[in-house]
Amino acid sequence: MKWGSVTRLVAVVIAVAVIAVLSIQPIFPNVKWLPLTKGVSLGLDLRGGVHVTLEAKDTAVGKVNNDTMSQLKETIERRVNAFGVSEPLIQQEGKNRIIVELAGIQDPEKAVNEIIKTAFLEFKTEDGKTIITGADLKNATESKDPMSGQVEVTLEFNEAGTKKFAEATAANVNKRIAIMLDGQVLQNPTVNEPIPNGKARITGYSSLEEAHTIALLLKSGALPLQTEVIEKRTVGPSLGADSLNKSVKAGIIGVIAIFAFMLLYYRLPGLIANFALLVYTIIVLAIFSGLHVVLTLPGIAAFLLSMGMAVDANVIIFERLKEELKEGKTLRSAINSGFNRAFVAVLDSNVTTLIAVAVLFYFGSGPIKSFAVALGVGIVTSMFTAITFTRWMLHNTADTGIKNTKLYGA
Known part of the structure; x- marks a missing residue:
């Protein structure tokens, strides 16, 4: 032995x-x-969570195709990662649908409204013409005015967006340009003078957290596509x-x-x-x-x-x-x-x-x-x-x- x-x-x-x-x-x-x-x-099948199917739609400034759907998928992935959701399943189904599965999400409504849904940003003139979209956005940051306490989101456009914004504000002095997010009017300010520096402010938020959510959605990559939730279900x-x-x-x-x-x-x-x-x-x-x-x-x-x-x-x-x-x-x-x-x-x-x-x-x-x-x-x-x-x-x-x-x- x-x-x-x-x-x-x-x-x-x-x-x-x-x-x-x-x-x-x-x-x-x-x-x-x-x-x-x-x-x-x-x-998701063991932990529970939310399953959402999104359908993309054409807009006046963007059409649904392979490139825009790929960008939409990447945008949602960035947002989900930014919000700290671990190991999401995000995949394209067919030509114009995106499936999103998020395990461990306790509030499916919040997942849809703040994480998944594409923030479709538009600047529209009084006659309804879209002059600029979130595709021209470079950055978005939330802040709070220390004097007035007003919460706002500051937008900064890229080079092409800056040019469009300068031309639009110059052509619409003393007229209103509506700032719209997902089809809802957030602000409808009057243009007092041309804005050549490519910056704009959105005000009217109830809290800094709300402004932070909007800023995060926008800077993570808003696209010239609108999406509609056609299916939403939870796995208990x-x-x-x-x-x-x-x-x-x-x-x-x-x-x-x-x-x-x-x-x-x-x-x-x-x-x-x-x-x-x-x-x-x-x-x-x-x-x-x-x-x-x-x-x-x-x-x-x-x-x-x-x-x-x-x-x-x-x-x-x-x-x-x-x-x-x-x-x-x-x-x-x-x-x-x-x-x-x-x-x-x-x-x-x-x-x-x-x-x-x-x-x-x-x-x-x-x-x-x-x-x-x-x-x-x-x-x-x-x-x-x-x-x-x-x-x-x-x-x-x-x-x-x-x-x-x-x-x-x-």
Whole structure:
């Protein structure tokens, strides 16, 4: 018996047990102190949130096309990020629709009015002609006059906008130019003199917070497109919690069945495989946390599927090991030969699955990408645990003097 092997095995078992106790429980959001759960967020289907479908419409100064829809999508993404919403799903549907899903939003009306909806800014003359839009806007900032206490938003136009604004104000002295946002008149001031510096002020806000919201919407990229909310629905957290609990129960039942089968059929290698599966789970969760993966129901399904594939690799290896032992080879020789003969089959099956994962990730979106990421991480990790870690554990176990081939499934 090599006591060094015994010491290494005991040290690894203790270390993994400690990490498991402290870290495993990846999909229980109420447990905040677990190290491997801090970077894992829950998706809309588990956490609840809001789903909104927007439809873009042509205006006098802008038409719906691929370029403007792409700009609209990017604008909404910038706004969502500016408001601190994590991992949103924003995608185009058809020629003129944008789908927005925001997990964890408690106030769907606020999400629509302050985050999602495009702030369509217009300056109109008395005869209804649009002279400038938010597309010509360079910056917008909110402020409060220290003397009067009046809250306002200061607009600064780009070079083209400055020229348009100067010409319009020069042509409309002593006339009104309405400042409109989303079709509503915010201000309708009279032009006293030409304004050549490309700056304007919007007043009439009830609070600095309201002005800040408008300024943020405008400077994050107002577009010459109007949008209409054609669908808005919420996903309740109770529905997500129910789905989460059912997924957890199914996963626990599946893992127990796998553990029992591996232990009863493959005996000592099965016990090692179960331990390697625990190591596999810890590594996958650590990667999820580091990548700040958003966990959805498809992601959980992929995680459980990858666990099955990790066990499948061990099954192939252990069957080869049994064949080598039946041929009369020594234990260590059988272990090496079994792993070498099984490696090609394990590699081929995992590579073909990774190709499918790459296709899903590239062409998919939202939950499909979540599934692809979880499955890809799981497959790569299972290759390590099955080919490297399990082999190391079997070698050290053989070196402890446990050489009865019946314990190895033969």
